[in-house]
Amino acid sequence: xxxxxxxxxxxxxxxxxxxxxxxxxxxxxxxxxxxxxxxxxxxxxxxxxxxxxxxxxxxxxxxxxxxxxxxxxxxxxxxxxxxxxxxxxxxxxxxxxxxxxxxxxxxxx
Amino acid sequence: xxxxxxxxxxxxxxxxxxxxxxxxxxxxxxxxxxxxxxxxxxxxxxxxxxxxxxxxxxxxxxxxxxxxxxxxxxxxxxxxxxxxxxxxxxxxxxxxxxxxxxxxxxxxx
DNA sequence: TTAGATTTGTCAAAAAATGACAAGTCTTAT
DNA sequence: ATAAGACTTGTCATTTTTTGACAAATCTAA
Numbered sequence: 266x267x268x269x270x271x272x273x274x275x276x277x278x279x280x281x282x283x284x285x286x287x288x289x290x291x292x293x294x295x296x297x298x299x300x301x302x303x304x305x306x307x308x309x310x311x312x313x314x315x316x317x318x319x320x321x322x323x324x325x326x327x328x329x330x331x332x333x334x335x336x337x338x339x340x341x342x343x344x345x346x347x348x349x350x351x352x353x354x355x356x357x358x359x360x361x362x363x364x365x366x367x368x369x370x371x372x373x374x
Numbered sequence: 375x376x377x378x379x380x381x382x383x384x385x386x387x388x389x390x391x392x393x394x395x396x397x398x399x400x401x402x403x404x405x406x407x408x409x410x411x412x413x414x415x416x417x418x419x420x421x422x423x424x425x426x427x428x429x430x431x432x433x434x435x436x437x438x439x440x441x442x443x444x445x446x447x448x449x450x451x452x453x454x455x456x457x458x459x460x461x462x463x464x465x466x467x468x469x470x471x472x473x474x475x476x477x478x479x480x481x482x483x
Numbered sequence: 484t485t486a487g488a489t490t491t492g493t494c495a496a497a498a499a500a501t502g503a504c505a506a507g508t509c510t511t512a513t
Numbered sequence: 514a515t516a517a518g519a520c521t522t523g524t525c526a527t528t529t530t531t532t533g534a535c536a537a538a539t540c541t542a543a
Contacts, residue, residue, distance in 0.1 A: 267465055267466065267469050268466075268469065269466070269469070269470065269473075284518085284519060284520085285519070285520060285521095286518090286519075286520090294501090294502075294503095295501095295502060295503060295504080296519090296520080297502095297503080297504080297505095297520085297521075297522080297523095298501075298502070298503080300519095300520060300521055300522085301521085301522085303520095304521080306521095306522090307500080307501080308500080308501095310500090310501075330459055330462075333453040333455055333459065333463075334455070334459050334460075334462040334463040334466055335463075335466055336449070336453070337446070337449060337450065337453070337455060337459075337460070337463035337466075337467075338462075338463040338464070338465070338466030338467040338469070338470060339466075339467070339470065340445070340446060340449060341446065341463060341464060341466075341467035342466075342467040342470040342471060342474075344442040344445070344446065346442055346443070346446060346467070348464065350439055350442065350443050350446075351443075351446070351460070351464060353439075353443040353447075354442075354443040354444075354446035354447040354450060355447070355450060355457065355460060356376055356447070357376065357377075357378070357443055357444055357446075357447030357448075357450075357451075358446075358447040358448070358450035358451040358455070360376050360377065360378070360447070361378065361447060361448065361451040362451060364378075393487080393488060393489085394488070394489060394490095395487090395488075395489090403532095403533075403534095404532095404533060404534060404535080405488085405489080406489085406490075406491080406492095406533095406534080406535080406536095407532075407533065407534080409488095409489055409490055409491085410490085410491085412489095413489095413490080415490095415491090416531085416532080417531085417532095419531090419532075484543105485542105485543090486541100486542095486543085487540105487541090487542090487543105488539100488540080488541080488542100489538100489539080489540070489541095490537100490538075490539070490540085491536105491537085491538070491539085492535105492536090492537085492538090493534100493535090493536085493537105494533100494534090494535095495532105495533085495534085495535105496531105496532080496533075496534095497530100497531080497532070497533085498529100498530080498531070498532080499528100499529080499530070499531080500527105500528080500529070500530080501526105501527080501528070501529085502525100502526085502527075502528085503524100503525090503526085503527095504523105504524090504525095504526105505522105505523090505524085506521100506522085506523085506524105507520100507521075507522070507523090508519105508520080508521070508522090509518105509519085509520075509521090510517100510518090510519080510520095511516100511517090511518090511519100512515105512516090512517085512518105513514100513515090513516085513517105
């Protein structure tokens with residue numbers, strides 16, 4: 266998937282020939298806001314992922330992966346983060362994972 | 375730098391032998407909150423980066439890079455994003471950059 | 484113990500995200 | 514041309530999240 270999450274939703278929606286109003290109703294949200302989501306003006310709320318998965322018969326885990334990569338991609342884009350810096354960010358994530366691991370073993374003692 | 379941004383601040387602060395109260399004053403914030411920042415309970419507010427750079431005689435751009443890699447690293451950590459998914463996220467960032475580029479040229483027409 | 488440094492808890496204020504609705508544009512069928 | 518439906522845009526109240534501020538606790542060294 267090399268689109269934004271909003272474009273992805275639009276793709277799913279049009280393939281099923283649903284209108285904004287119809288899909289919005291299924292998702293419990295306003296069609297105007299869904300329009301903004303598809304157009305990248307607003308974010309899709311993570312708590313609706315299970316509903317979205319169900320509506321389109323998608324695997325929730327995979328959908329969530331689409332979602333988090335979109336979120337991260339957006340942040341990478343917004344911060345103008347180069348590949349080089351992204352590597353540093355990944356190392357810092359790794360560092361946090363280790364911090365957490367150490368906390369766990371500490372607790373065990 | 376393979377520490378969190380909070381730890382980094384603490385490092386800078388102790389190297390200069392400043393107390394939380396002293397540095398907090400220079401940064402225009404509460405020492406209790408600075409403590410939380412150093413301990414990773416709260417985030418450092420981006421708008422204070424220029425002040426922070428000045429206080430410690432750091433290059434603002436480099437400091438900002440430390441900051442955004444920390445922010446991204448935190449998000450990568452929190453979302454349990456694997457390296458593989460991170461690659462996807464980077465591709466999506468690239469996609470957004472192209473979207474934006476096309477918008478610019480469209481405007482020109 | 485006491486003083487200073489740091490941490491933790493809490494709450495109000497500020498900021499950001501979301502929901503809701505009205506009014507607009509755009510397209511298509513008649 | 515216009516009427517209907519689909520979509521977009523603007524705005525504002527509500528909700529949620531983040532931040533600032535202060536009190537009280539703990540910790541540490543003299």
